[in-house]
Amino acid sequence: MxxxxxxxxxxxxxxxxxxxxxxxxxxxxxxxxxxxxxxxxxxxxxxxxxxxxxxxxxxxxxxxxxxxxxxxxxxxxxxxxxxxxxxxxxxxxxxxxxxxxxxxxxxFIDKVVRDEEKNTCIVELTTGQKVEVLSNRTTIISSQHxxxxxxxxxQPPGNVSGEDEIIKSVTIILSYFNRIQDQLTRIERRL
Structure with a gap:
């Protein structure tokens, strides 16, 4: 080195x-x-x-x-x-x-692998390198999150196209209508 x-x-x-x-x-x-x-x-x-x-x-x-x-x-x-x-x-x-x-x-983190023999974890990088880490896998994943x-x-906000906005709006509206449908179904069952 x-x-x-x-x-x-x-x-x-x-x-x-x-x-x-x-x-x-x-x-x-x-x-x-x-x-x-x-x-x-x-x-x-x-x-x-x-x-x-x-x-x-x-x-x-x-x-x-x-x-x-x-x-x-x-x-x-x-x-x-x-x-x-x-x-x-x-x-x-x-x-x-x-x-x-x-x-x-x-x-650059590709995956986290538990090394049972040493009771450590290996963080594999996208470059192919491996780094031994003494933290447990849950701690590493939490830190990564x-x-x-x-x-x-x-990240700067991306350019959202008009089509993406329409799809997002339709999804919200469908979700709203599904909730209304569920509520009406429950009301019918009670009657």
């Missing part, structure tokens, strides 16, 4: 994973082309550097995401694009204040 700086791969980053190395804490960077590199900085510094490369204020963004998702802890973060990175537990802490959570771009919810919020 080569040494890189997250700023050099800023447009290709799809994952950040905290690692222990011979020299201490470092961060493995996973990019969209399937390559990995090692940034010698701790994950919080790498995350801040990546956000800084896009002129993103993580503190302000954290407050904004908290209001959108109505949650307080373990929130995803996003970059322009939009690219939403969800937090996943990727290692056990060895010392106090060790970062145990890494981040994966929710758009939050990330997709944030991604949907960040």
């Amino acid at each position: 080569s040494f890189v700086r997250v700023e050099d791969w800023r447009d290709q980053v799809i994952g950040l994973k905290p690692l222990y190395t011979d020299t201490g804490n470092a961060t493995q960077i996973i990019n969209a082309s399937g390559d990995t590199g090692l940034d010698r900085r701790v994950i919080t510094t790498v995350q801040a550097a990546l956000a800084r490369a896009f002129a993103v204020d993580l503190k302000a963004q954290h407050d904004h995401i908290r209001a959108i998702l109505k949650r307080k802890s373990l929130l995803p973060f996003y970059l322009p694009g939009p690219r939403v990175f969800i937090p996943l537990k990727m290692r056990q802490a060895i010392a106090v204040n060790d970062s145990t959570y890494g981040y994966i771009d929710v758009s 939050l990330g997709q919810e944030l991604l949907a919020y960040l």
Whole structure:
């Protein structure tokens, strides 16, 4: 694995994973082309550097995401694009204040597989890479759902054609008439 700086791969980053190395804490960077590199900085510094490369204020963004998702802890973060990175537990802490959570771009998650032998999960990415995650499958799916919810919020509203609007209106009207029909049927049964 080569040494890189997250700023050099800023447009290709799809994952950040905290690692222990011979020299201490470092961060493995996973990019969209399937390559990995090692940034010698701790994950919080790498995350801040990546956000800084896009002129993103993580503190302000954290407050904004908290209001959108109505949650307080373990929130995803996003970059322009939009690219939403969800937090996943990727290692056990060895010392106090060790970062145990890494981040994966929710758009690149293909599937989550339970590894019964190690009692962990494997997150398979669309690039073919696999990332071991210590969280249980339910927690990963929940975090993925939050990330997709944030991604949907960040997507600009699409151009809805007239036909789509008509179909949506007809569906609503049919639903309304079905409810009326059900109510009339219940009334007839009582009489």
